[in-house]
Amino acid sequence: xxxxxxxxxxxxxxxxxxxxxxxxxxxxxxxxxxxxxxxxxxxxxxxxxxxxxxxxxxxxxxxxxxxxxxxxxxxxxxxxxxxxxxxxxxxxxxxxxxxxxxxxxxxxxxxxxxxxxxxxxxxxxxxxxxxxxxxxxxxxxxxxxxxxxxxxxxxxxxxxxxxxxxxxxxxxxxxxxxxxxxxxxxxxxxxxxxxxxxxxxxxxxxxxxxxxxxxxxxxxxxxxxxxxxxxxxxxxxxxxxxxxxxxxxxxxxxxxxxxxxxxxxxxxxxxxxxxxxxxxxxxxxxxxxxxxxxxxxxxxxxxxxxxxxxxxxxxxxxxxxxxxxxxxxxxxxxxxxxxxxxxxxxxxx
Amino acid sequence: xxxxxxxxxxxxxxxxxxxxxxxxxxxxxxxxxxxxxxxxxxxxxxxxxxxxxxxxxxxxxxxxxxxxxxxxxxxxxxxxxxxxxxxxxxxxxxxxxxxxxxxxxxxxxxxxxxx
Numbered sequence: 001x002x003x004x005x006x007x008x009x010x011x012x013x014x015x016x017x018x019x020x021x022x023x024x025x026x027x028x029x030x031x032x033x034x035x036x037x038x039x040x041x042x043x044x045x046x047x048x049x050x051x052x053x054x055x056x057x058x059x060x061x062x063x064x065x066x067x068x069x070x071x072x073x074x075x076x077x078x079x080x081x082x083x084x085x086x087x088x089x090x091x092x093x094x095x096x097x098x099x100x101x102x103x104x105x106x107x108x109x110x111x112x113x114x115x116x117x118x119x120x121x122x123x124x125x126x127x128x129x130x131x132x133x134x135x136x137x138x139x140x141x142x143x144x145x146x147x148x149x150x151x152x153x154x155x156x157x158x159x160x161x162x163x164x165x166x167x168x169x170x171x172x173x174x175x176x177x178x179x180x181x182x183x184x185x186x187x188x189x190x191x192x193x194x195x196x197x198x199x200x201x202x203x204x205x206x207x208x209x210x211x212x213x214x215x216x217x218x219x220x221x222x223x224x225x226x227x228x229x230x231x232x233x234x235x236x237x238x239x240x241x242x243x244x245x246x247x248x249x250x251x252x253x254x255x256x257x258x259x260x261x262x263x264x265x266x267x268x269x270x271x272x273x274x275x276x277x278x279x280x281x282x283x284x285x286x287x288x289x290x291x292x293x294x295x296x297x298x299x300x301x302x303x304x305x306x307x308x309x310x311x312x313x314x315x316x317x318x319x320x321x322x323x324x325x326x327x328x329x330x331x332x333x334x335x336x337x338x339x340x341x342x343x344x345x346x347x348x349x
Numbered sequence: 350x351x352x353x354x355x356x357x358x359x360x361x362x363x364x365x366x367x368x369x370x371x372x373x374x375x376x377x378x379x380x381x382x383x384x385x386x387x388x389x390x391x392x393x394x395x396x397x398x399x400x401x402x403x404x405x406x407x408x409x410x411x412x413x414x415x416x417x418x419x420x421x422x423x424x425x426x427x428x429x430x431x432x433x434x435x436x437x438x439x440x441x442x443x444x445x446x447x448x449x450x451x452x453x454x455x456x457x458x459x460x461x462x463x464x
Contacts, residue, residue, distance in 0.1 A: 216464035235464035248393045258463040347390045
């Protein structure tokens with residue numbers, strides 16, 4: 001048997017202490033690194049009921065509490081709801097009651113101007129003056145009686161529409177409506193609220209990331225964890241569940257909105273009457289489209305152009321929309337799909 | 350007497366194993382597959398729902414979270430022989446039909462739905 005000398009034991013212990021010492025230091029170094037390195041942002045969700053739908057804000061920040069950011073965003077959305085929402089007693093309600101207003105603020109002028117611009121760009125396929133028609137069909141409120149109006153009723157309601165007849169004077173901050181015409185900014189207020197809430201968050205932290213989802217109008221604050229896209233599903237218009245998705249898009253920035261005939265509709269004698277009315281006929285739009293999804297820089301414009309794309313249809317309808325920074329994805333009645341050239345860019349990561 | 354005894358080796362092996370386990374990336378289960386025709390994305394398929402459909406002379410099936418080509422009119426039928434895939438990395442390719450089926454890498458979780 002090998003005899004241990006004192007010298008051997010000493011060097012043996014020394015070696016071990018040295019070995020485990022290094023191990024300990026390495027472990028401490030790794031733990032310190034893990035603790036100090038930049039942690040991925042944690043996302044905070046806040047949901048509220050505004051503008052007739054559920055609004056979800058998902059936000060993360062490296063410098064500011066996401067709770068503060070979500071608060072600020074929700075306040076902004078609540079303000080727009082108060083001012084332009086259908087329940088509101090704000091400027092628009094007064095304008096519709098009296099037919100004129102000359103004390104508009106910049107925000108209202110901007111909204112009216114934007115609505116009229118989209119109407120102009122789409123040849124009236126989007127029209128912010130259809131409220132009389134909407135009410136006639138009963139699509140103004142979930143509780144309203146829904147029925148197919150008589151042709152004569154539709155004709156007389158159509159006479160009270162037409163975006164071209166809205167007189168907006170930007171310099172005087174004034175607007176005049178001819179007798180009977182009503183202005184309805186509901187079609188763009190939701191998207192505008194999303195845009196504004198994003199701007200509010202960005203003003204507090206330009207590096208903040210996340211997205212805002214207002215009943216399917218989705219605006220991106222910033223990419224997921226700063227470098228990944230948000231994955232957005234496009235609802236299958238004839239899916240059994242709301243979670244059924246027909247396509248996926250990847251959004252790093254910008255916004256997406258969808259108009260579908262499944263949102264508000266009623267069926268009489270096997271015919272589906274939905275809420276997206278054709279400003280030319282006064283009837284639910286029959287362009288062969290059952291769902292139109294639009295990608296745009298602004299959620300407000302995405303919202304308005306989605307409605308327009310639904311009404312305009314595939315050909316030649318939406319072919320010129322890319323000119324206005326708008327990419328379209330359509331689902332047709334036979335469930336075939338159509339994409340604007342360039343839409344597939346948003347389907348790659 | 351050696352520098353390290355049996356106990357030391359045991360400790361070293363345990364340490365190495367623990368660190369390997371800690372650093373293995375948690376595998377996400379894929380939920381979608383993408384189908385390209387001529388390099389253009391033509392279809393996105395939900396892998397959570399079993400389905401079967403025809404595309405460019407090919408019969409494609411999703412079953413149990415895996416996607417496969419079950420029949421094809423191409424001469425060599427390499428795509429059929431590739432079997433079912435359920436994770437990124439190995440796409441199913443059919444050169445004669447110019448079809449590529451792949452599961453996108455990484456983040457496949459849905460964040461929101463536009464409606």
